[in-house]
Amino acid sequence: xxxxxxxxxxxxxxxLSLVLAQAGHGVRLFExxxxxxxxxxxxxxxxxxxxxxxxxxxxxxxxxxxxxxxAAIPMHGRMVHDLSGKLSFQPYGQSGEYINSISRxxxxxxxxxxxxxxxxxxxxxxxxxxxxxxxxxxxxxxxDENQFNYAFQASGPVFGADGAGSPLRRALxxxxxxxxxxxxxxxxxxxxxxxxxxxxxxxxxxxxxxIWPRSTFMLIALPNPDGSFTCTLFYPFDGPQGFEQxxxxxxxxxxxxxxxxxxxxxLSDLQTEFFQNPTGxxxxxxxxxWYSGSELLLLGDAAHAIVPFFGQGxxxxxxxxxxxxxxxxxxxxxxxxxxxxxFQTYHQRxxxxxxxxxxxxxxxxxxxxxxxxxxxxVLRKQVSLLLEKRFGRQxxxxxxxxxxxxxxxxxxxxxxxxxxxxxxxLCEGLNExxxxxxxxxxxxxxxxxxxxxxLGTFLEQEVNAP
Amino acid sequence: xxxxxxxxxxxxxxxLSLVLAQAGHGVRLFExxxxxxxxxxxxxxxxxxxxxxxxxxxxxxxxxxxxxxxAAIPMHGRMVHDLSGKLSFQPYGQSGEYINSISRxxxxxxxxxxxxxxxxxxxxxxxxxxxxxxxxxxxxxxxDENQFNYAFQASGPVFGADGAGSPLRRALxxxxxxxxxxxxxxxxxxxxxxxxxxxxxxxxxxxxxxIWPRSTFMLIALPNPDGSFTCTLFYPFDGPQGFEQxxxxxxxxxxxxxxxxxxxxxLSDLQTEFFQNPTGxxxxxxxxxWYSGSELLLLGDAAHAIVPFFGQGxxxxxxxxxxxxxxxxxxxxxxxxxxxxxFQTYHQRxxxxxxxxxxxxxxxxxxxxxxxxxxxxVLRKQVSLLLEKRFGRQxxxxxxxxxxxxxxxxxxxxxxxxxxxxxxxLCEGLNExxxxxxxxxxxxxxxxxxxxxxLGTFLEQEVNAP
Numbered sequence: 030x031x032x033x034x035x036x037x038x039x040x041x042x043x044x045l046s047l048v049l050a051q052a053g054h055g056v057r058l059f060e061x062x063x064x065x066x067x068x069x070x071x072x073x074x075x076x077x078x079x080x081x082x083x084x085x086x087x088x089x090x091x092x093x094x095x096x097x098x099x100a101a102i103p104m105h106g107r108m109v110h111d112l113s114g115k116l117s118f119q120p121y122g123q124s125g126e127y128i129n130s131i132s133r134x135x136x137x138x139x140x141x142x143x144x145x146x147x148x149x150x151x152x153x154x155x156x157x158x159x160x161x162x163x164x165x166x167x168x169x170x171x172x173d174e175n176q177f178n179y180a181f182q183a184s185g186p187v188f189g190a191d192g193a194g195s196p197l198r199r200a201l202x203x204x205x206x207x208x209x210x211x212x213x214x215x216x217x218x219x220x221x222x223x224x225x226x227x228x229x230x231x232x233x234x235x236x237x238x239x240i241w242p243r244s245t246f247m248l249i250a251l252p253n254p255d256g257s258f259t260c261t262l263f264y265p266f267d268g269p270q271g272f273e274q275x276x277x278x279x280x281x282x283x284x285x286x287x288x289x290x291x292x293x294x295x296l297s298d299l300q301t302e303f304f305q306n307p308t309g310x311x312x313x314x315x316x317x318x319w320y321s322g323s324e325l326l327l328l329g330d331a332a333h334a335i336v337p338f339f340g341q342g343x344x345x346x347x348x349x350x351x352x353x354x355x356x357x358x359x360x361x362x363x364x365x366x367x368x369x370x371x372f373q374t375y376h377q378r379x380x381x382x383x384x385x386x387x388x389x390x391x392x393x394x395x396x397x398x399x400x401x402x403x404x405x406x407v408l409r410k411q412v413s414l415l416l417e418k419r420f421g422r423q424x425x426x427x428x429x430x431x432x433x434x435x436x437x438x439x440x441x442x443x444x445x446x447x448x449x450x451x452x453x454x455l456c457e458g459l460n461e462x463x464x465x466x467x468x469x470x471x472x473x474x475x476x477x478x479x480x481x482x483x484l485g486t487f488l489e490q491e492v493n494a495p
Numbered sequence: 496x497x498x499x500x501x502x503x504x505x506x507x508x509x510x511l512s513l514v515l516a517q518a519g520h521g522v523r524l525f526e527x528x529x530x531x532x533x534x535x536x537x538x539x540x541x542x543x544x545x546x547x548x549x550x551x552x553x554x555x556x557x558x559x560x561x562x563x564x565x566a567a568i569p570m571h572g573r574m575v576h577d578l579s580g581k582l583s584f585q586p587y588g589q590s591g592e593y594i595n596s597i598s599r600x601x602x603x604x605x606x607x608x609x610x611x612x613x614x615x616x617x618x619x620x621x622x623x624x625x626x627x628x629x630x631x632x633x634x635x636x637x638x639d640e641n642q643f644n645y646a647f648q649a650s651g652p653v654f655g656a657d658g659a660g661s662p663l664r665r666a667l668x669x670x671x672x673x674x675x676x677x678x679x680x681x682x683x684x685x686x687x688x689x690x691x692x693x694x695x696x697x698x699x700x701x702x703x704x705x706i707w708p709r710s711t712f713m714l715i716a717l718p719n720p721d722g723s724f725t726c727t728l729f730y731p732f733d734g735p736q737g738f739e740q741x742x743x744x745x746x747x748x749x750x751x752x753x754x755x756x757x758x759x760x761x762l763s764d765l766q767t768e769f770f771q772n773p774t775g776x777x778x779x780x781x782x783x784x785w786y787s788g789s790e791l792l793l794l795g796d797a798a799h800a801i802v803p804f805f806g807q808g809x810x811x812x813x814x815x816x817x818x819x820x821x822x823x824x825x826x827x828x829x830x831x832x833x834x835x836x837x838f839q840t841y842h843q844r845x846x847x848x849x850x851x852x853x854x855x856x857x858x859x860x861x862x863x864x865x866x867x868x869x870x871x872x873v874l875r876k877q878v879s880l881l882l883e884k885r886f887g888r889q890x891x892x893x894x895x896x897x898x899x900x901x902x903x904x905x906x907x908x909x910x911x912x913x914x915x916x917x918x919x920x921l922c923e924g925l926n927e928x929x930x931x932x933x934x935x936x937x938x939x940x941x942x943x944x945x946x947x948x949x950l951g952t953f954l955e956q957e958v959n960a961p
Contacts, residue, residue, distance in 0.1 A: 199669075206776055208679055210675065210677075210678075211668070310671045
């Protein structure tokens with residue numbers, strides 16, 4: 030039964046295993062860490078995530094949407110904190126459109142439990158993958174519990190969902206004609222906590238993603254079910270305004286006092302957390318192809334890690350599983366599928382979208398840390414939502430195409446470029462969104478509809494989806 | 496004495512060892528292969544090279560220019576073969592300017608012998624580097640002769656000149672915040688031979704680099720001292736015109752008959768060579784930074800492998816040694832140099848130039864396989880040489896800046912862009928180079944001199960060089 034091998038029981042690997050099991054395959058799922066349902070995992074690294082349409086669709090396909098959404102906190106927009114502590118709320122979409130703050134650990138545990146409950150997925154914990162031998166089709170592991178090395182002889186294909194630092198990718202990258210790039214951001218990140226208030230409740234508005242945009246850097250905060258917020262400071266590593274200058278409690282105190290005065294009183298454990306939590310690095314990974322023959326396929330961060338600023342890392346990894354499942358269905362069900370054409374088709378279809386969301390995520394960093402504080406940007410965002418309200422599917426803002434719809438990321442990106450032009454024209458000389466020139470808007474929307482790629486088929490599919 | 500470790504006794508590593516020894520250091524030089532002075536090396540991969548100004552300067556610095564040039568064959572320009580076998584000669588530069596076809600093996604042997612002769616460089620052959628342990632500052636080796644693994648405890652810095660597939664780079668790339676990219680060309684290459692004629696002499700003009708430009712692919716040939724030519728076919732891997740179609744002797748025969756009819760009779764061992772020699776792949780490597788602390792520095796292909804179309808791979812690697820030596824001198828001689836600031840300064844100075852020659856090499860592929868057959872290109876090339884003849888240092892063509900001068904590659908690239916504009920303006924409507932509008936030329940050259948970055952200092956340095 031255990032013909033398929035999946036490496037990594039993180040979010041992508043476990044959902045993939047569920048999808049493969051649903052297609053009738055037995056799966057052996059290897060995980061580096063201990064069983065997270067029994068052993069608590071270290072904090073300090075992205076403990077919450079923003080779940081949106083693509084991730085929700087994939088979860089629904091394996092029957093887990095409802096269970097996951099029970100612990101989700103809707104975030105309807107951005108709550109922008111200026112230097113004086115003044116708040117302004119910028120909705121993400123129309124009323125009823127929101128993204129969801131969820132706990133990575135809780136979601137992963139739900140997935141692992143569901144995987145085990147299928148009876149088709151055998152999870153082996155404490156098995157650290159260290160490499161792959163193409164000639165022998167063996168995955169190399171260290172059993173960290175019992176302290177020995179071994180090579181696992183795979184029969185069917187090996188699926189690598191072993192994350193941004195993927196050991197399986199390292200093996201693939203050594204092959205000839207495999208293109209690869211890793212690009213680090215000049216920014217590091219540090220996780221901090223705003224605990225619940227004395228009454229156990231939230232100390233800020235819970236149904237928003239909080240941003241303190243400071244042009245070249247930012248602090249953000251996402252709500253957790255226990256009344257706390259997980260905050261993340263994104264700040265350059267080097268230079269006069271960089272982590273290298275924040276070496277003493279005094280420097281940290283002064284920095285937060287001057288930049289985030291309203292957050293400082295809420296960050297009650299700031300000094301301890303700042304010096305105990307690691308300063309994380311962020312990279313974008315490009316790889317091509319993602320597979321080798323019928324033997325190995327990488328998915329999720331292992332294939333295309335992105336920066337977190339569009340909240341799409343997990344959603345994209347989940348959508349990888351959706352697309353792979355679609356391709357498998359299109360090629361016909363079988364107990365012994367032709368994996369190489371499946372991997373080839375999957376790669377061909379999915380790669381442009383993974384490239385697009387990588388770019389969009391980088392662009393969104395500038396939007397979050399800088400643009401949200403710019404009145405021109407705020408006006409264009411307001412106008413774009415008004416246009417959608419009036420023109421419906423003829424104008425769905427880029428953010429919404431990415432977060433509330435499932436049209437291919439590559440098309441969302443192209444539409445974003447058309448929209449940017451349209452909005453700049455429409456907002457020139459405009460002081461308030463309400464004073465919009467609707468005649469001009471109609472003309473521009475007409476032109477946009479005729480020139481931008483058609484999204485109709487994709488939007489239809491969403492409506493007809495289960 | 497053996498405080499410095501160099502990995503790789505190829506061209507870059509051995510010259511580097513000589514430079515380090517010249518600066519007073521003892522060097523232990525590890526080499527994967529057997530001693531090439533005793534054991535002949537496998538053919539089929541770039542057995543000749545084009546040595547030009549930068550490489551010659553570096554060789555002169557270690558006193559080897561004369562010895563190396565004794566076996567060199569000057570190539571004064573390109574000999575272009577059209578489909579009918581008609582030849583046209585395109586000089587590279589002014590009379591007396593040429594590049595040199597040399598044998599990789601002979602040059603490497605000369606360098607190795609010179610290294611040993613210093614008495615300061617201990618070369619250890621048959622030691623295959625497999626990795627590097629940053630925590631322990633140990634280089635991992637397999638001794639292929641005696642078949643055992645060991646870790647070499649380095650005391651001073653480790654210099655990695657271990658080539659395009661560098662195992663040391665693999666270790667560096669695993670570090671956080673190291674940016675890396677490997678981009679394969681969609682083209683493969685195959686080496687073939689035109690042997691000497693029955694009389695032992697050359698069967699084609701020896702003092703030229705022969706090109707059969709076929710727009711999307713090409714064949715080239717470089718002369719060897721024994722009267723033979725080493726030919727290289729650059730051809731797509733995939734597609735209807737690609738290596739994947741050349742699977743049978745008949746297909747190869749038909750292909751050469753239709754595309755290289757004048758070369759075919761000279762390629763007397765075509766069928767054997769075509770199916771015995773490997774189809775090589777070509778990649779561009781970008782890495783940043785090239786060093787880690789004071790422990791590790793990569794040079795040459797290990798740091799920045801490029802495609803071969805500008806004939807600058809070796810010249811660039813040799814110039815790496817020149818620049819490193821300059822930086823070491825600027826920072827003051829010492830038995831125990833401060834390596835980290837040296838590596839940092841070297842990287843900062845050299846990186847933009849390595850990036851520039853990588854781009855120029857890719858651009859030159861299009862020039863070689865396509866543009867040399869275009870009358871417009873030929874006219875602009877002729878005009879550019881006329882301009883240099885008249886205006887001297889005010890206009891040195893891009894090719895010459897790269898091949899006959901030693902101005903930084905990054906400036907050569909920028910000047911190339913200015914020159915392209917100037918030449919397009921000057922050649923518009925021009926039918927023959929002799930009919931050049933010299934008044935317009937003067938005006939444009941004046942403008943170019945005032946707007947392009949000044950090369951004066953660099954050109955002065957060349958004149959004053961030893």
